[in-house]
Amino acid sequence: MASRFLLQKPYVVANLPQPIDHAKGQYVVAEIYGGAPGAKMRKRSELAVGIDGEGINLYDISSSRLLTSYALPPQSSFTCPPSSIRTRISKSKIERRTYVSTAGSPAEITLFHESTEEMAPAQSSTTSRKVENSRSPIVYLGTITGSRSSGVSGIVSDLIAVRENGEVQCYEGDSLDEKWTSPAAALFRDAATTIKNSKVEFAQLTNAYSASQGILKGRQDVLALFPQEIVEGGFNPEILVIVTKSAGGPFKRTLHIVSLPRRTAAFAKGMKHSVDSLLTAEIPAQTSPEKAAFSIQVSTGILQQLSNDFLTTFDLSDTLPKEQTKIRSPGAQSFLRLSNTAVMISSKNSITVYNPRYQSKLAEIQLAPSPNESLKRKRGDEDGNSSHVCKFIAYFPKLGAAMAIVDNDLVGVQVDGPQDRHGKPRAAGLLIDSLGCPAREQTRSGREGALSFRKAKLGLATLDEFLPGSIGLGQPWDEQIADIESLFASGKCDELEFDRRIEHRLGAHWTEQSKPPNINGADTMDVSSNRDISSQKYPKRRILPSDVDRRWVIFALSKIFSWSTNEGNEFSLSITFYPLNTFMWLTSNGYMTVANIEAALRVRGVSLVSIPAGQLVNALLEIDPDMDLLYAVVAKNYLGAPELLYAIRKLMESLGLLGDNPGTKQGLLTHGDDENIEEQVAKLQEEAEADLELAEYQLGPGSGTRGAALSLALSKLYICSSDDITLALQTIFSNQDIVCLVYLLRFELARGGWTTRYTDIDETEIFDEEAGIQDNAIILISSLLNNCIDAIGTVGWLSGEARLADGDLFEAEELIASLKLEVSAALEGIEESVYLKGVLKELIKYADSYQRSLPQQPKDSKRANDAPVILASADEEIKALPIGLKAEKQISLLKIGAGSAVHKRSSRDIGFLKSQKIGRYSREKIVI
Numbered sequence: 001m002a003s004r005f006l007l008q009k010p011y012v013v014a015n016l017p018q019p020i021d022h023a024k025g026q027y028v029v030a031e032i033y034g035g036a037p038g039a040k041m042r043k044r045s046e047l048a049v050g051i052d053g054e055g056i057n058l059y060d061i062s063s064s065r066l067l068t069s070y071a072l073p074p075q076s077s078f079t080c081p082p083s084s085i086r087t088r089i090s091k092s093k094i095e096r097r098t099y100v101s102t103a104g105s106p107a108e109i110t111l112f113h114e115s116t117e118e119m120a121p122a123q124s125s126t127t128s129r130k131v132e133n134s135r136s137p138i139v140y141l142g143t144i145t146g147s148r149s150s151g152v153s154g155i156v157s158d159l160i161a162v163r164e165n166g167e168v169q170c171y172e173g174d175s176l177d178e179k180w181t182s183p184a185a186a187l188f189r190d191a192a193t194t195i196k197n198s199k200v201e202f203a204q205l206t207n208a209y210s211a212s213q214g215i216l217k218g219r220q221d222v223l224a225l226f227p228q229e230i231v232e233g234g235f236n237p238e239i240l241v242i243v244t245k246s247a248g249g250p251f252k253r254t255l256h257i258v259s260l261p262r263r264t265a266a267f268a269k270g271m272k273h274s275v276d277s278l279l280t281a282e283i284p285a286q287t288s289p290e291k292a293a294f295s296i297q298v299s300t301g302i303l304q305q306l307s308n309d310f311l312t313t314f315d316l317s318d319t320l321p322k323e324q325t326k327i328r329s330p331g332a333q334s335f336l337r338l339s340n341t342a343v344m345i346s347s348k349n350s351i352t353v354y355n356p357r358y359q360s361k362l363a364e365i366q367l368a369p370s371p372n373e374s375l376k377r378k379r380g381d382e383d384g385n386s387s388h389v390c391k392f393i394a395y396f397p398k399l400g401a402a403m404a405i406v407d408n409d410l411v412g413v414q415v416d417g418p419q420d421r422h423g424k425p426r427a428a429g430l431l432i433d434s435l436g437c438p439a440r441e442q443t444r445s446g447r448e449g450a451l452s453f454r455k456a457k458l459g460l461a462t463l464d465e466f467l468p469g470s471i472g473l474g475q476p477w478d479e480q481i482a483d484i485e486s487l488f489a490s491g492k493c494d495e496l497e498f499d500r501r502i503e504h505r506l507g508a509h510w511t512e513q514s515k516p517p518n519i520n521g522a523d524t525m526d527v528s529s530n531r532d533i534s535s536q537k538y539p540k541r542r543i544l545p546s547d548v549d550r551r552w553v554i555f556a557l558s559k560i561f562s563w564s565t566n567e568g569n570e571f572s573l574s575i576t577f578y579p580l581n582t583f584m585w586l587t588s589n590g591y592m593t594v595a596n597i598e599a600a601l602r603v604r605g606v607s608l609v610s611i612p613a614g615q616l617v618n619a620l621l622e623i624d625p626d627m628d629l630l631y632a633v634v635a636k637n638y639l640g641a642p643e644l645l646y647a648i649r650k651l652m653e654s655l656g657l658l659g660d661n662p663g664t665k666q667g668l669l670t671h672g673d674d675e676n677i678e679e680q681v682a683k684l685q686e687e688a689e690a691d692l693e694l695a696e697y698q699l700g701p702g703s704g705t706r707g708a709a710l711s712l713a714l715s716k717l718y719i720c721s722s723d724d725i726t727l728a729l730q731t732i733f734s735n736q737d738i739v740c741l742v743y744l745l746r747f748e749l750a751r752g753g754w755t756t757r758y759t760d761i762d763e764t765e766i767f768d769e770e771a772g773i774q775d776n777a778i779i780l781i782s783s784l785l786n787n788c789i790d791a792i793g794t795v796g797w798l799s800g801e802a803r804l805a806d807g808d809l810f811e812a813e814e815l816i817a818s819l820k821l822e823v824s825a826a827l828e829g830i831e832e833s834v835y836l837k838g839v840l841k842e843l844i845k846y847a848d849s850y851q852r853s854l855p856q857q858p859k860d861s862k863r864a865n866d867a868p869v870i871l872a873s874a875d876e877e878i879k880a881l882p883i884g885l886k887a888e889k890q891i892s893l894l895k896i897g898a899g900s901a902v903h904k905r906s907s908r909d910i911g912f913l914k915s916q917k918i919g920r921y922s923r924e925k926i927v928i
Contacts, residue, residue: 005363008414020053029393034086048084076102083141101138129176140203186274202243202294214301325356336392346390495579545589557600573615613642631709641720729791
């Protein structure tokens with residue numbers, strides 16, 4: 001089952017300036033919050049991006065534009081992401097405050113203040129403050145509601161800075177004067193690690209009410225430490241969540257939740273104050289000392305950590321933190337939480353959305369190469385994709401966009417998730433989205449051991465013991481394919497051996513092909529085999545094609561198809577392994593689709609977005625130029641509009657229905673000397689022989705198959721949407737090819753007799769009586785004609801770009817006039833048929849009712865008088881059409897009584913039923 005998650009192709013929001021130091025320079029990004037004074041700050045669809053040696057830029061994501069920028073000295077570099085807030089003072093006045101921390105000589109904290117009022121120009125100011133003890137850099141900046149003495153009016157935010165050694169400082173929001181400093185010892189007061197051996201990895205500000213709903217939900221003893229009851233709109237102090245790691249000794253990570261010094265105490269006791277430790281707990285995980293990325297959801301009590309290709313989710317709502325889920329993502333660079341059941345992880349080549357609860361892969365998309373990359377770099381990569389550095393920064397649910405920095409670009413990825421009951425999209429992964437979307441790299445520890453113990457204890461058997469091709473939990477997948485993979489590794493697995501090995505997995509009976517088939521199943525093929533199957537030990541239980549384990553289908557396709565480069569360094573799909581029985585079984589049961597082949601190639605480790613249109617058709621024609629396989633694939637499998645149009649183009653080309661390229665045969669006997677006449681004549685003879693061979697091929701035994709395949713492909717194309725057909729025609733077909741397709745549809749229109757009127761008796765010999773055209777063929781022909789005309793477009797018809805089959809540019813007007821006449825004739829024919837149907841409606845209705853009124857004959861009855869009997873009558877009234885008459889229903893000679901007993905009707909009952917048929921006012925005619 002396909003997931004309802006969909007990732008759109010990444011798009012560039014802004015091209016970022018490169019850091020001055022290309023080797024060590026970095027980008028730091030933070031979300032921008034805004035609101036009115038005294039109100040709750042909410043996240044805006046804006047980002048603050050810091051560039052080392054350049055400055056800081058503010059971007060509006062919804063409109064993809066630069067709001068403002070602030071410059072910094074070239075030698076400066078950021079130590080942590082900035083902190084930016086937007087405050088609406090009044091209806092006409094807006095203020096922005098952006099705080100940054102830079103390392104240099106010396107290290108500084110800088111405030112960029114910008115005020116805008118109505119149409120007046122923006123007023124900007126910059127305030128800097130040197131940082132003491134710069135050997136320990138600042139790793140986090142955040143803003144809190146500022147506190148003022150009684151003589152100061154206005155509400156201004158204060159700045160909180162967390163250093164790497166655990167020291168917490170508070171600065172005044174406008175002047176950056178230091179208000180208080182909490183020593184590092186206060187953070188590790190209740191921790192098992194020492195100050196010298198610990199470093200701060202992550203920090204985030206929140207409030208007490210949100211913490212009480214999530215990370216402190218089960219710790220009422222901690223909430224009792226506050227002097228007042230915590231209310232969302234009342235007493236709601238800020239708290240700080242910090243994650244530290246030990247730098248020496250046994251490695252471990254610790255979670256700290258601390259409250260900031262109280263505002264009243266801050267003014268009473270001076271500048272030196274300590275944070276109060278509310279909770280200190282060790283994070284339970286076998287983590288490595290490598291650098292990790294964190295994300296915390298305070299209101300839900302969830303902490304996520306990405307380290308060493310593993311994304312671990314911890315539940316903090318209980319008394320102690322505990323590990324909830326663990327996902328392995330090879331080559332993971334960064335992650336972004338979309339919801340509780342969806343998380344996005346980036347690697348050097350792709351972006352993947354996982355469901356951490358069910359360990360499933362909801363969606364995946366490749367990172368497109370940057371437009372300024374050279375062609376040489378693109379060809380140098382083995383998989384055809386360049387590696388990128390992708391770092392996620394923010395997710396905006398209202399826009400449905402996830403933001404990341406890819407190389408030197410600010411990139412957005414549109415996330416299309418399922419809709420909730422209110423019709424709004426939400427990035428949440430349900431169980432139904434995870435069905436059929438397993439992540440192969442995930443491991444579920446303990447599952448096999450628990451199942452084996454349970455089966456041994458209860459004496460149970462799994463489903464795959466009875467249906468060998470179905471999905472079971474008895475044997476891991478790697479063990480099921482180990483025998484076949486070992487044969488491939490040793491080079492002993494040929495096509496016949498592969499058919500023999502996979503036969504019982506697909507539930508087929510290929511070894512009985514030599515006998516006359518007595519089952520009209522989809523897996524029975526007219527293929528003989530002389531191999532010895534007496535040693536086969538597999539059970540011969542038949543499985544329906546729909547019940548076969550899809551993993552075996554994908555496995556077979558992965559062995560058949562390969563994705564390789566040709567001489568021009570272009571990737572193409574090819575069939576490198578051709579087991580006939582398996583291939584025909586996949587074709588006849590509808591598994592030979594582009595989606596399945598893409599999944600099979602990904603199983604082999606090929607990284608691709610999608611297979612280009614036409615690759616499957618070209619691969620089939622390489623092994624079967626007679627197009628029998630193409631006919632089978634079109635007949636039994638689903639193909640999209642582009643793939644069907646590629647097949648139609650190849651079929652039309654083989655049948656000679658495409659015109660020659662104009663100008664290819666011009667100038668063969670002109671502008672030449674007498675000495676070259678013999679060479680030109682020889683070329684003409686060779687072309688004549690080639691044309692003769694082509695004519696013989698087109699009229700050969702396979703022409704009927706190709707004609708049937710063309711008709712079937714056109715019928716399948718009609719099922720696709722009109723927009724997809726039009727777009728595919730514009731992409732795949734040239735204007736001349738589209739005109740050739742128009743000629744073909746016009747021929748089918750005339751061959752089916754749609755352009756012939758019912759009253760034109762002399763023209764009945766024009767159409768083919770043996771064509772077998774169905775009545776609804778006119779819908780197919782007219783729809784495809786509309787798509788062809790729309791594909792060329794008004795400009796194409798008026799400008800003469802629509803060349804005809806002979807390459808003439810000036811016959812478009814004549815073609816359009818002919819189309820109008822033929823369409824008018826077909827419309828008149830349809831109107832006449834509708835009128836004739838109305839005239840004969842009563843006759844048809846009477847004939848149908850008369851047929852239903854006749855007594856039913858047994859199905860096995862072979863009476864000689866089944867043929868219709870014609871009775872001669874000289875009465876003129878009997879010869880008249882039965883318009884307005886009703887067929888009399890025959891009275892059954894048997895009736896069903898009580899207890900479902902069948903009795904023979906008496907003459908009295910028959911007479912009574914006959915009298916009931918006579919209307920209240922009627923006239924009966926007795927003929928003697």
